[in-house]
Amino acid sequence: MSGTPLAVLMRCMNFAAVKHKNQRRKDAEATPYINHPIGVANILTEEAGVDDVIVIQAALLHDTVEDTNTTIDEIVEHFGHNVAGIVAEMTDDKNLAKAERKRQQILHAPHASPKAKLVKLADKLYNLRDLQRCTPCGWSEDRVQEYFVWAHQVVAGLRGSNRQLENKLDDLFRSRGIEVA
Ligand SMILES: Nc1nc2c(ncn2[C@@H]2O[C@H](COP(=O)(O)OP(=O)(O)O)[C@@H](OP(=O)(O)OP(=O)(O)O)[C@H]2O)c(=O)[nH]1
Numbered sequence: 484m485s486g487t488p489l490a491v492l493m494r495c496m497n498f499a500a501v502k503h504k505n506q507r508r509k510d511a512e513a514t515p516y517i518n519h520p521i522g523v524a525n526i527l528t529e530e531a532g533v534d535d536v537i538v539i540q541a542a543l544l545h546d547t548v549e550d551t552n553t554t555i556d557e558i559v560e561h562f563g564h565n566v567a568g569i570v571a572e573m574t575d576d577k578n579l580a581k582a583e584r585k586r587q588q589i590l591h592a593p594h595a596s597p598k599a600k601l602v603k604l605a606d607k608l609y610n611l612r613d614l615q616r617c618t619p620c621g622w623s624e625d626r627v628q629e630y631f632v633w634a635h636q637v638v639a640g641l642r643g644s645n646r647q648l649e650n651k652l653d654d655l656f657r658s659r660g661i662e663v664a
């Protein structure tokens with residue numbers, strides 16, 4: 484928590500890298516998983532004009548609790564309540580069946596905090612671009628298209644948060660034949 488903003492960000496990046504060290508993305512190249520949280524943080528600074536360090540910290544840490552053994556208490560201890568709150572908002576309940584988890588994301592999106600909405604938009608933008616880049620191992624074309632349709636429904640609940648990200652997401656949805664309002 485203490486330290487210059489730069490030191491705090493490097494501590495987050497290091498924490499996420501250690502936590503995700505054995506994970507790979509689902510693409511054929513098995514890209515290191517850490518590329519994703521770093522890429523989400525980079526979208527926020529480079530493409531969304533975000534300069535709130537709390538949001539960038541949360542972006543770097545956003546999948547640690549959902550996808551590794553990290554607990555929210557650990558995030559609180561190392562990075563404080565503000566960051567931990569956003570990470571909690573980014574964490575799906577893995578006890579729920581997948582279809583229900585996906586439904587919950589659509590339902591919860593409109594009620595997310597403004598900072599969590601920014602991270603959620605950047606997360607979806609990264610994942611949709613990743614799907615355009617290459618199909619994850621074992622995914623059919625239909626599954627890819629279903630992810631776009633579902634992401635469009637989640638993004639509907641996040642609108643009004645960041646014009647640049649929403650415009651780029653809308654371009655992607657249109658490229659997939661999904662009508663945007
Ligand atoms: N597009 C893409 N996604 C990959 C890849 N490797 C891992 N993922 C992750 O897979 C998740 C989407 O896959 P699903 O089958 O829908 O979800 P699941 O992993 O939770 O079962 C995303 O998780 P998430 O970050 O929690 O996001 P979200 O599901 O909440 O959008 C995404 O980060 C990849 O190579 N390409």
Ligand SMILES: [Mn+2]
Binds near residue numbers: 519545606
């Ligand atoms: Mn993610």
